[in-house]
Amino acid sequence: MKTQIAIIGGGPAGLLLSQLLHQSGIDSIVLERKSKDYVLGRIRAGVLEAGSVSVLKEAGVGDRLMAEGQPHEGVELSWHNERLRIDLEALTGQVVTVYGQTEVTRDLYDAAEKRGSRIIEEAEVVRIEGVETDAPIVVYKQNGAEHRVEARFVVGCDGFHGPSREAIPQDAQRSFERTYPFGWLGILSETPPATHELIYATHERGFALCSMRSDKISRYYIQVPETEKAANWTPDQFWEELKRRIPEDVANGLVTEGKVLEMSVAPLRSFVSEPMRHGSLFLAGDAAHIVPPTGAKGLNLAIGDVHYLHQALDLAFNHSKNDGIDSYSDTALDRVWKAERFSWSMTSMMHDFPQLGGFEKRMQKAEFDYLMHSESARRALAENYIGLPF
Structure with a gap:
């Protein structure tokens, strides 16, 4: 098979890039290791930056997002029951939108099927040949047979564990990583949200987050040791621990009677691989970088990468200009590192680190107090939360 762009990974980043390339008249093939049903069954983030919403609308997949997504004008921080609402709209003139990653992916699949795009499911990429040439080849295995694109x-x-990053020679890349000594135990439930906006809560027992996917589906997290297993917890135990960590009035109104759809532990890490291009191979999304979920940046960074890459490829194929291709890695990484900084700072301020002493804990409290009393500090947080401009 031949194509202009071979995309490895059929998640939201790969599907969105294929959709945008189609609009620019550029042919692509998407290779996905799993089935469509499996991809749509993955539970992921649900907070979209203002810029991400604009890109999805530009791609022609924003109708259901605009009809069903929930605009959020603010977000709340709780520090041992001290409350601080960050008024995103008042501070920046913009909002974030709660709309699950699964729904974004579903919209992209629907658009791909309507245009008859080539998405090859259950295609396991075994190697990428010729990345330092103008004619790379992706070799994948399907039903026991090898195929070439x-x-x-x-x-x-293709995510953190995919083969794409591994195709870049070790002496041509550099990685930066921070692993956090805790994870998030999360529960997805058929219950109404605790509040109409997200609450990030710090407590002496550890961090907690109240979020949602819709007005009927809620998503909650609590900080647990990095070695913790979801199997060690019952839903009742989770609800009781969550109530201890969130503001008392929110805990009293928490609805816990509903079907538990999923329960799992997510590790937290910060990771960046540089550069994001090597020869004819580009990296986008989790293949190049991971952020702790505290800042709600994972999916949004992937959309940003795709935005830059689409612009670069459109310039190359339709205008015979390589400027965007040559600058893609630096442009994307500039935004990635700013998002890494924000996610790291939010994680550092809101979580209980076992190794911290009294001085460091006072610094965490001082950071929260500064937000409480400084509009400039709140504006800086709001600007990062709604997303830095592309």
Whole structure:
């Protein structure tokens, strides 16, 4: 098979890039290791930055997002029951939108099927050949047989454990990583949200987050040791621990009677691989970077990467200009590192770190107090939360 762009990974990043490329008249093939049903069954983030919403609308997949997504004008921080609402709209003139990643992916699949795009499911990429040439080849295995896709460029949207990053020689890349000594135990339930906006809560027992996917589906998290297993917890135990960590009035109104759809532990890490391009191979999304979920940046960073890459490829194929391709990695990484900084700072301020002494804990409290009393500090947080401009 031949195509202009071979995209590895059929999650939201890969599907969105394929959709945007189609609008620019650029052919692509998407290779996904799992089935469509499996991809749509993954539970992921649900807070979209203002810029991400604009990109999805530009891609022609914003109708259901605009009809069903929940605009949030603010977000709340709780520090041992001290409350601080960050008024995103008043401070920045913009809002974030709660709309689950699964729904974004579903919209992109629907659009792909309507246009008859080539998405090859259950295609396990075994190697990428010729990334330092103008004619790379992606070799994948399906039903026991090997197949080859010839392309001009290859884009790895295949996540942290995918093969794309591994195709870059070790001496041509550099990685930066911070692993946090805790994870998030999360529960997804058929219950109405605790409040109409997200609450990030710090407590002596550990961090907690109240969020939602819709007005009928809620998502909650509590900080647990990095070695903790979801199997060690019952839903009742989770609800009781969550109530201890969130503001008392929110805990008293918490609805816990509803079907538990999923319960799991997510580790927290910060990770960046540089550069995000090597020859004819580009990286986008989790293949190049991971952020702790505290800042709600994971999916949004992937959308930002795709935005830059689409612009670069459109310039190359339709205007014979390589400027965007040559600058893609630096442009994307500039935004990635700013998001890494914000996610790291939110994680550092809101979580209980076992190794911290009295001085460091006072610094966490001082950071919260500064937010409480400084509009400039709140504006800086709001600007980062709603998303830095592309």
